[in-house]
Amino acid sequence: MAARDQEIGRIPHIPVLLGPLLAAVAPVEGNWLDGTFGAGGYARGLLEAGAARVTGVDRDPLALQMAADWAGAYGDRLRLVAGNFAELDAHADGPLDGVVLDLGVSSMQLDRAERGFSFQKDGPLDMRMSQEGESAADLVNSAGEGLLADILYHYGEERASGRIARAIVEARAVEQITTTLRLAEIVAKCLPRPKPGQSHPATRSFQAIRIAVNTEFDSLAEGLQAAERALKPGGRLAVVTFHSLEDRIVKRFFQIASGAEANANRYAPARADSAARFEMITRKAVGPDAAELAANPRARSAKLRVARRTAVPAARIAPAALGLPEFQPKKGRR
């Protein structure tokens, strides 16, 4: 029912893993921050579960505008901020009891052709969540072939990255690439026709370009550390990821910040790390159950990880230690 409602536009975005998230962060009390407000499903869930106040942050101004007709019902318990969760400690309304991040794009962004995220609907090649800065068309029409190949490979795990980068450069020499379907067509021509049940051949390339346009991994690395600074001792951090690359960054962050790395030698006796800045609440990543998958197939690859902040002071982790690919999509190699 929910999936059908969403298809016909009655529900803008079905929250993913909300039940397991609320169970893992219980009891929900005090001051929370939702760094990926979207359609507000998590923020509303937190308010209904007992949060005294929630700051909802989103870099997409349209997401916040869409909440205008219901947000007022929560009065000053819900405060909306247009911004990047990379600076969530600056957006927070005092020390936090909890932070939630539900990464990636919303169905509202994906389903609106004019936002340019979809390889299934024709629209301008845009993909900017914040609606400002360099668009996907700017990137695709100006980046050097080597940089395009790096982006496709490192942000999309696309094995045909070199071939696709070459095809993009050849196509744009004839005519600028300005629409989503044109890019999807160029990518599809470089790859074998998908077998039934396989994803669209442009899936990985679109993911990669979207990550580059929105500098998503840099924001994630910064956002996790901003959450560490903003949380009170005992405060909880819950993160939902949608693909293996971002999940790897979150997993690595929690491994380092919880001191699990120090216990990585399986032959040595495990020991509690007195310098741990987080303690894991979920031992393994939590995925959707069969009922959620049936109601919302987009939940398929979602993974939830939750940890509790300790009283140990926050410390800086270099992005490279989190496994961020070491190349600069916006600088140098143009």
Ligand SMILES: C[S@@+](CC[C@H](N)C(=O)[O-])C[C@H]1O[C@@H](n2cnc3c(N)ncnc32)[C@H](O)[C@@H]1O
């Ligand atoms: C998957 S949706 C969140 C859906 C939300 N949990 C709900 O239940 O409606 C992700 C949202 O996060 C926003 N977003 C992604 N990266 C962001 C960032 N670095 N800072 C702020 N918002 C971001 C996107 O614009 C999008 O609206």
